[in-house]
Every structure is written in C-alpha cells, then in structure tokens.
Amino acid sequence: MVNLEIPTDHPRRVSLEIREAIIAGHTDQIVATAGLLAHGRGEAFDYLIGERTTEIAEKAIKVAVASILLAKHPVISVNGNVCSLVAKELVELSKITNAPLEINLFYYRKEREDAILRALKSAGAEKVLGTHDRPSTTIPELSSNRRKVDPDGIGAADAVVVPLEDGDRTEALKAVGKTVITIDLNPMSRTAVYADVTVVENIVRAMPLMVRYAAEMKNKSVHELQKIVESYSNDENLSTSIHLISTRLEELSRDVRVLRKKTKPGENKS
Numbered sequence: 001m002v003n004l005e006i007p008t009d010h011p012r013r014v015s016l017e018i019r020e021a022i023i024a025g026h027t028d029q030i031v032a033t034a035g036l037l038a039h040g041r042g043e044a045f046d047y048l049i050g051e052r053t054t055e056i057a058e059k060a061i062k063v064a065v066a067s068i069l070l071a072k073h074p075v076i077s078v079n080g081n082v083c084s085l086v087a088k089e090l091v092e093l094s095k096i097t098n099a100p101l102e103i104n105l106f107y108y109r110k111e112r113e114d115a116i117l118r119a120l121k122s123a124g125a126e127k128v129l130g131t132h133d134r135p136s137t138t139i140p141e142l143s144s145n146r147r148k149v150d151p152d153g154i155g156a157a158d159a160v161v162v163p164l165e166d167g168d169r170t171e172a173l174k175a176v177g178k179t180v181i182t183i184d185l186n187p188m189s190r191t192a193v194y195a196d197v198t199v200v201e202n203i204v205r206a207m208p209l210m211v212r213y214a215a216e217m218k219n220k221s222v223h224e225l226q227k228i229v230e231s232y233s234n235d236e237n238l239s240t241s242i243h244l245i246s247t248r249l250e251e252l253s254r255d256v257r258v259l260r261k262k263t264k265p266g267e268n269k270s
C-alpha cells in the first residue's frame, strides 16, 4: 500500500516507492523502527553500486540458488523489512526450492510476528515456521529472544537464507556449522563478510531473479549445481563488489555531470 503520489516521471520514483513500502510496513507493525534505519543504510549502498544489478551480483544469485537447491534442509528466514518488500517472491522461492519460511525477528514483538504471519499468508504462504505458538530451540552464542529458532526450521537446517540480517546472528549461525546465504547491499557489513554467499544487491531486485533462476536451475543435476558452488569464492565476490564501488566513485569524482537527470523537465510527460 503506497500512500504518497509519486509522479511517473520522477527520477527517483522506484527508490521512493520502495521507501513507501517500508513506511507502510512500519505503519502495519511489520517493520521495526530500527528497520527504517537499516533501510536507509541499504539505500546509501544502493546509490554507491548505481541502483542496478551488477554482473557479480547476478553470479552470486546463481550460487545462492545452487546452494539452496543442494541443501538437504534449507530454510528462508523472514524479518519485517524483507516481508514488507518481497513477500510474494519469498513465498514463490520457498515453494520452488522446498525451503520453508521461518519468521525470525531481531526486535521480537508478538504483534510484529502476527502481522508478518498475516502478510505472508495473504501472499500465498501455506505453512510458516517460527511463530510463537510453535516450540522453539536455541542457537548457542546469542542472548535472549534472538537465540530462539524453530527446531524444525533453522534449528535443523543445513543452509539458511538470512537476507538483511544482523552480523551477530550470522556469526552465530556460522559457529553452529550452517551454510549462510544472504542478500545485503553493504559488502562490508559483518553479515556480508561472514556469510558463505553474499548477494550484494537490493532485495527488491534480487528476489525476482532468485525466483527465476530457481525455476530454471531446479532440474540441474547435483553435479552441475556443485560445479557452480565450487568455482565460487565469496571473498572474491566481496572484493569485486567493493572495487566496483570504488571505481564508480573514482569516475564520478572526475565528472559529476552524469549524475544530473538525463531528461529535461517536462520531457517525460505524455
């Protein structure tokens, strides 16, 4: 639900629409207040990568999908930001890959969990793990509510997709031997550097591609999928992503005029 009227020719329309979706999620109790700040950090890094899917991000997406398809028990962790931005795609990816969705919140509130559950159900989810009326187990090395996970979900998973996740959680999941796949626009965040596969991309652009690749790659043999994963280095992926940012900044520092609107006022009006 978007409240703000954004003109179709507004140069930052897409970014504003995404922002409106997060604000609507906050109003609906899906997004935590700190989630608004996390979104702002993401926007800043999206500016730096040029708000587009880079070649290296697309490669990481294929590796992420291959890792999910290879896992015996993959699980997709859902928080408020992710739910408010890509609920439909989460459900699609979950169905194609047989990876259940688990609600797992950094800032736990029952109202938030209920609101996320409702949103996932209305996006087509049948079963959602990690809700308060299910039993929970704990991940060692994390304090309080943040250690609670579903024993049939993240608790038993060999691979966990944790988009827009906090670094402590990622480290804790790694410490108990899970394969961690993330989507994170900041290639320097702790999550980005501790994960096994980091897709440095806006989740709004990444998820539809993941769904598409999952549908395409689903019938590949285990051997073919293993080849995709084995040829990949996440450190190289992060280095390249950081290098892309630094080269882009270098180029812009020589000529900022390219940042000005490509169309003159009125040119886009029909």
Ligand code: ATP
Pocket (backbone or CB within 6 Å): 038, 039, 040, 041, 042, 043, 045, 164, 165, 166, 167, 168, 183, 184, 185, 186, 188, 189, 190, 191, 192, 201, 202, 203, 204
């Ligand atoms: P860390 O704890 O990993 O060091 P952090 O404390 O800065 O990172 P968190 O709030 O814990 O950040 O995690 C949110 C992460 O999600 C941030 O790195 C942020 O840049 C990223 N992010 C926010 N919005 C998006 C988005 N739409 N797509 C992809 N990544 C995003």
Ligand code: MG
Pocket (backbone or CB within 6 Å): 165, 166, 167, 168
């Ligand atoms: Mg953090």
